[in-house]
Amino acid sequence: MPPLLVVRDLTAQLEQQNIRYCHWKSNEHVDAAVEGKTDLDVLVDKSQKANLEEVLSEVGFKYFEAISCRRYVGIEDYLAIDPETGILVHLHLHYTLEMGEKNLKGYDLPWDELVLSSRIYDSEHHIYISEPNIEIIILIVRAALKVRTRDRLQRWLKHDYFKGDFIREFRWLKDRIDLDKVRHLSEKLLGIAATNLVLEVIGSESKLKKILRLNNPIQVALQPYRRYHPLVATGLRWQRESENLFYQILRKYFQVPVPARRTPVGGGVMIAVLGADGSGKSTITAAIVKGLSKKLDVMPVYLGSGDGTASWFRMPLVWATRSTKLRSKRSANLATLKANPSPGKASSKSKLAHLVKLLWAITLVYEKENKLKQSRQASDRGMIIISDRYPQSQVLGFNDGPLLSNGSNHSPTFPRSLRQWEFDHYQHMAEKMPPDLVIKLNVTPEVALARKPESPAEVVRQKVDAIRALEFPAQTIVVNIDATQPLDEVLLKAKQAVWETL
Numbered sequence: 108m109p110p111l112l113v114v115r116d117l118t119a120q121l122e123q124q125n126i127r128y129c130h131w132k133s134n135e136h137v138d139a140a141v142e143g144k145t146d147l148d149v150l151v152d153k154s155q156k157a158n159l160e161e162v163l164s165e166v167g168f169k170y171f172e173a174i175s176c177r178r179y180v181g182i183e184d185y186l187a188i189d190p191e192t193g194i195l196v197h198l199h200l201h202y203t204l205e206m207g208e209k210n211l212k213g214y215d216l217p218w219d220e221l222v223l224s225s226r227i228y229d230s231e232h233h234i235y236i237s238e239p240n241i242e243i244i245i246l247i248v249r250a251a252l253k254v255r256t257r258d259r260l261q262r263w264l265k266h267d268y269f270k271g272d273f274i275r276e277f278r279w280l281k282d283r284i285d286l287d288k289v290r291h292l293s294e295k296l297l298g299i300a301a302t303n304l305v306l307e308v309i310g311s312e313s314k315l316k317k318i319l320r321l322n323n324p325i326q327v328a329l330q331p332y333r334r335y336h337p338l339v340a341t342g343l344r345w346q347r348e349s350e351n352l353f354y355q356i357l358r359k360y361f362q363v364p365v366p367a368r369r370t371p372v373g374g375g376v377m378i379a380v381l382g383a384d385g386s387g388k389s390t391i392t393a394a395i396v397k398g399l400s401k402k403l404d405v406m407p408v409y410l411g412s413g414d415g416t417a418s419w420f421r422m423p424l425v426w427a428t429r430s431t432k433l434r435s436k437r438s439a440n441l442a443t444l445k446a447n448p449s450p451g452k453a454s455s456k457s458k459l460a461h462l463v464k465l466l467w468a469i470t471l472v473y474e475k476e477n478k479l480k481q482s483r484q485a486s487d488r489g490m491i492i493i494s495d496r497y498p499q500s501q502v503l504g505f506n507d508g509p510l511l512s513n514g515s516n517h518s519p520t521f522p523r524s525l526r527q528w529e530f531d532h533y534q535h536m537a538e539k540m541p542p543d544l545v546i547k548l549n550v551t552p553e554v555a556l557a558r559k560p561e562s563p564a565e566v567v568r569q570k571v572d573a574i575r576a577l578e579f580p581a582q583t584i585v586v587n588i589d590a591t592q593p594l595d596e597v598l599l600k601a602k603q604a605v606w607e608t609l
Contacts, residue, residue, distance in 0.1 A: 110141035110233055111189040113167055113196055118234050120162045126154040129226040131201065132245065133272070134236045135279035141232050150222055150237075153181075153202040168198055169609060171369040171403065172489075176350040179212050180334075181205050181567045184369055186402060193602040197402050204245075207252045210343040210351070213334045214252060218245070218296065239283040244293050246276060247308050251321045252329075279381035281309060297328045347554070364481060366404040370489030371609045377486050377541075378605055379410075379497035381577070382548030383560050383570035385555030386590045391548060391601050392495045398602065404490045408482050411496040411507055412471050461520055468510040479540050497542055500534040502573040505566070509533045541580045544608045546601050548590035549575060584608060 110118075121128050130137055131150040139145045151159055163170075168185040171564070172178070181203035187196045204222070207213040218241075225238040237245070250273065291304040301324040308317045326333075335343060357363040380395070382388035394409045475498050482492045496507045503512040509529045511521045550558075552568045559567070579585055586604040590597050 108138075108142050111194060111196060112309045113148070113187045114141045114143070115233060116166045117162070117187075117198075118422065120166055121159075124158055124162055126155045126159055126162065127223045127226075127235055129223055129235045131222050131237045132242065132249075133276060134229075134239075134242060135276040137229060137232050137234065137236055137270075141234060141373050143189060143192070143196045143579050146197045146199045148199045148201065150201045150204065150219055152223060153219075156202065163198075165596050168196075169606075172370055172372055173369050176347040176354075176364050177368070179205050181215065182212075184402075186369075188602055188606040190603070192400070193599040194211050195398055195402060196572075206245075206249050208340070208344055209253060210347045211335075211340060213340045213343075214329055215334060216248075216329065216332050221296075226381045239280050240285060240288040240292055243277070243280040243284050243289060243309065244296065244305065246273075246280065247305055247321070248297070248325055248329075249317075251325045254322050256317060256446070291408070297325060299600045300324050301328050308506055317507065344345045347360075348374060364367060364406050364485030364488065364490055366489050367396075368404050369402060370404055371491070373609070375486035375489045375491060376543045376608055377482060377492045377494065378544045378546065379542040380386060380546045380548065380601070381497060381574055382590060383550060383555050383574050384567060385558035386548035386550045386574075387558075387594060388548050389495060390594065391598055392493060393548075395601060395605060396493050399491060399493075399605070406482065406485045406490050406492050408478055408492060408494045408563055410494050410498060411466075414484070464510065465521060465525070471510070472529055475534065475536060479536055491605075491606075494542065496547070498533050498536040499577055500530060500537050501577055503530075506570055506577075507574045538580060541583045543583065544604065545579055545583055546604055547574055547577075547585065547587045548597065548601075549587055550590045554591045 109115075117126075120444065127151050128151045130140065130147050130148060132139070133145070134147060136342040140147045157495050162184055166187065167190070171184050171186055173184055181201065182205055183200045183202075185198040185200055187198070188194070188579060189196060204216040204218050206216060207211040222237050222245075223243060225241060227238055228234075228236040229236045244531050286309070289309070290302060290306060297305065300322065304317065304321040304324060308321060334340075341543070351367070354365050354367045357365050358367055373537070377436075380388055380390075380392045396405055399405045413571045479498070486492050499506065499508050502508045504510060509526070509530050511526045550571060552564070552571050555567045555571060556562065586600075588597055588604070
């Protein structure tokens with residue numbers, strides 16, 4: 108697979124503008140990096156920062172800010188959507204060579220000029236990469252500086268410390284180096300004592316024992332470039348690890364929407380995906396969430412009443428409707444319920460159905476309001492909210508609108524006060540808490556029915572027309588997409604619409 112278009116454009120523009128750059132580590136799998144499968148770790152000349160930012164903006168890369176416990180001095184995160192594939196590309200931009208323990212990176216090594224001046228051009232992948240003799244030294248130094256007490260315990264327990272990517276990179280580089288050049292460079296960068304151990308590591312398949320022996324000599328050699336006193340470094344590392352763990356616990360066990368990765372510098376956004384049955388709405392929504400969640404803080408939310416997770420106070424009604432088979436009657440056609448008989452003649456089953464529907468509608472209002480409030484809180488914290496469906500008050504009876512009016516403003520089934528109460532709440536949600544972006548997946552009734560043949564034809568036509576007719580406040584961006592096209596094309600357009608909003 109060739110490099111992605113957005114990566115090719117980036118490297119071409121960097122070369123055209125004479126901006127020095129180098130993919131400085133993990134070049135054993137640089138092919139995966141230019142294909143968007145792994146991060147692009149690029150070192151750049153910091154004196155060219157202003158020109159670089161212009162190039163990044165022109166190509167389509169946007170800056171995203173990592174949360175404090177995952178942010179490092181001299182490293183920035185840029186992301187872009189490839190215009191041909193929709194793949195999210197993560198550019199890890201390094202203005203300096205920061206190394207050290209995980210969650211700290213306490214060393215600022217002055218080797219960037221050496222790396223940039225000796226870079227070589229990889230014609231297969233159309234990108235400059237670091238020279239192997241330098242890269243293997245950097246790889247070993249990175250490994251030595253990352254070793255901690257827990258890693259020494261792994262050795263005592265006879266657990267493998269080096270595996271996977273490190274072993275592959277080490278062996279790949281070992282096949283491409285000149286030991287005399289490595290010795291010369293290492294003596295210049297680390298001194299003779301550390302160099303002898305570096306050469307031992309190269310000759311011993313990178314055993315942890317050798318790396319542990321190298322740890323102290325390297326720390327001594329690199330002492331002038333250490334950012335913090337050892338005690339301060341330990342405290343900062345523990346603080347950052349604890350903060351990161353705290354955020355993960357909040358998200359996983361308490362469902363508190365807090366950022367744990369990266370957020371847009373312009374703040375969070377609320378995005379709603381709308382479409383009739385057969386439009387591919389749920390598939391598109393899930394794909395967008397999956398693609399963005401790899402690098403960004405994304406919160407999916409379902410604001411309908413069907414297949415999504417119900418709130419605890421609506422769950423008993425879900426169980427009740429399933430057990431009495433009333434749910435199928437409710438979902439078949441909320442807009443065209445049969446006229447209700449007079450109270451005196453109403454059957455007990457009909458009364459039960461009306462009671463369930465009333466309770467369902469009331470609990471659904473509170474559920475949607477709670478979900479919207481949580482979503483807004485998450486958006487205010489910088490998260491990206493992707494909503495499947497959105498409350499509206501323009502179409503009564505279905506399409507996520509008020510349920511008690513049965514598609515009209517005058518329904519004898521439920522008191523007017525209740526119908527007005529429900530309508531007011533839906534109107535408030537739609538007008539006072541509107542999304543920042545609405546993606547309408549428009550299909551024809553014929554296509555929708557072909558994809559969902561079990562759906563009632565008249566209901567499908569009504570929903571298709573309703574989606575097209577829905578209007579939103581002026582501040583909401585509305586993007587209409589022809590969802591009769593192939594899924595890949597629809598998904599690409601949806602991703603591009605989301606990206607332009609961030």
